[in-house]
Amino acid sequence: MTRTLVRDVTMQTGSTVTVSGWVNSRRDHGGLIFIDLRDHTGLVQLVINPEAAAAFALAEGVRDEYVLSAEGIVKERDESLKNPHIATGGIEIVAETLTLLNKSEPLPVSVQDDGQQSGEELRLKYRYLDLRRPKMQERLRQRARMYRVMRDYMDGLDFTEITTPILANSSPEGARDFLVPARLHPGKFYALPQAPQQFKQLLMVGGVARYYQLAAAFRDEDSRADRLYGEFYQLDMEMAFVEDGETIRSLMEPLIKSLVTDFGGKKLLSDVVPRIPYQEAMDRFGSDKPDLRFGMELTDLSDTLRSTEFGVFKNTLENGGVVKAIRVEGGAGLSRSQIDNFTDIAKSEGAGGLAYIKYENGEPVSPIAKFLTADELAAIQERTGATDGDAVFFGTDARVTVNKVLGRLRDAFADHFGLKDPSVIALAWIVDFPFYELDEKSGKLDFGHNPFSMPRGGAAAVEAAEDKLTIVADQYDMVMNGYEICSGGVRNHNPETLYKVFGVLGYDEAYVEAKFGAMINAFKFGAPPHAGCAFGIDRMFMELVGEDNIREVVAFPKNGSGVDAMMQSPSIVDDSQLRDLSLVIKTVE
């Protein structure tokens, strides 16, 4: 007995077929029973007449989500009975035999897309039921298609997919590791890789030249709406004999564009993907991952207001801070309580408050207007381009704080005014990240992004720079609608330069060798220059299919506190397992 898929049933009109699936719904008319049977290809209506006595008797006891097999003749429906809303609505199967393959208790969550959707907590606990929903089925298939597009593209460019170890080593930089106790080496641990970074660089030394991988990455950091707890997937790639990031960017860009348009069916804001230096992005958008679907660029008014007598601005400017502004079109219509909400957002990012000017009936209306001269008010309006109906919001503080505050507000205003067109994807490369940055708390110099990237100009430039903060790395992120979807860089393949960049932070050669022995060693044996990057697949997919929660695009995600509500992991293990691992559990404060 061969089974026919529901989507193919129409082609079998007039023949006898066998279909199998779940009872999507049952409509019992007393002397006639309809069952909508669902498989992974769609729905089809079974008609069960009393003449098929055994089938009819069984159908009377059938409930939603029972698993059935049905054999019967595919019959074209009378015109008046056709249902244009479903793909198989032109036909129905007149069942001759029904076989009950399995029963089902009433479901704790809905498996229909429409109507009430259960809370996420329940959906995750019963994920196997949630996955029956057509939308979730489609997500899983779409994701597989995206994998295929990426693999086809990389294979076509002669890249080789290589799987790197999951049992790897703890890395001192970056996120918190997941540790795995090593049974054969009591007291020692593997770590799950935060990224295949070191392995892929070693592949370059190994002569692979063009590597990629759809790689699992593991990080034990708290989750967010756009950040999974624990594990996620990257399109990780690396390429030898590349000395500038532009080579990588222009190599990967067509793939992403095609994912946006061909795969995602979205419009690109611009076919030219801008390259925006990090500092410029911070100054113009207040973010290193700006959403470019809308404008609202920040205006620096520090020079304009250099001689103001308004105390708040004056003090900040005298202390080396800045005054910047953001013009919000239509912002004059914001209510007091709405502005209070934006003020709270500003404060959460470190602002003391949120000054603003509304432009109504040709007049600047503002609590601070009386502290500003007419010339200053005119200059503010001219510089920001504000017109009637707009509002201008000010940030005044140290430059980094102001950028952060206004960047966050820019995003919040865009949400409020609905400026994020879901059918449009705006891409950008953020380039030239600072190699070093100042740690805010300690005030000490630290690596900005990744210590393994090449400082522009190499060791000589590091040596020569008086202010180490001015050293730039050939390091780049790709941004998609305000989400960072890729990070990469030209790597430092030179042992001497590696020692140098660590030396600036006070680490000696012995430290570097202890921490990154394999890589340093490898680099002594003819390491080619190389560069690469890694795209966050889950996050990219989420944006392409228009979800705003990343758990929606993963089959079995953990919840926000790292618990798999379905499998109940993590869990307690047997004492014998701990003994094997030479471990004793002792809870510490």
Added chain:
RNA sequence: GGGCUCGUAGUGAAGUUGGCCUAUCACGCCUCCCUGUCACGGAGGAGAUCGCCGGUUCGAAUCCGGUCGGGCCCGCCA
């Protein structure tokens, strides 16, 4: 670690300025009726110690304190 927020039948919601709440509605569930439905329809029924603990009060789903769990955010995280 911190901030905000949510927790009411199987599911989704209403009620939350204390009292006609003996907690409302929809879906689902159970029983019965129904031969053209496709959100089938009709009649009836069951199902909730309002997350948990404690307090205030004559009286608590409602107020207070604590606690547990979820979500969003900050920290953290390429």
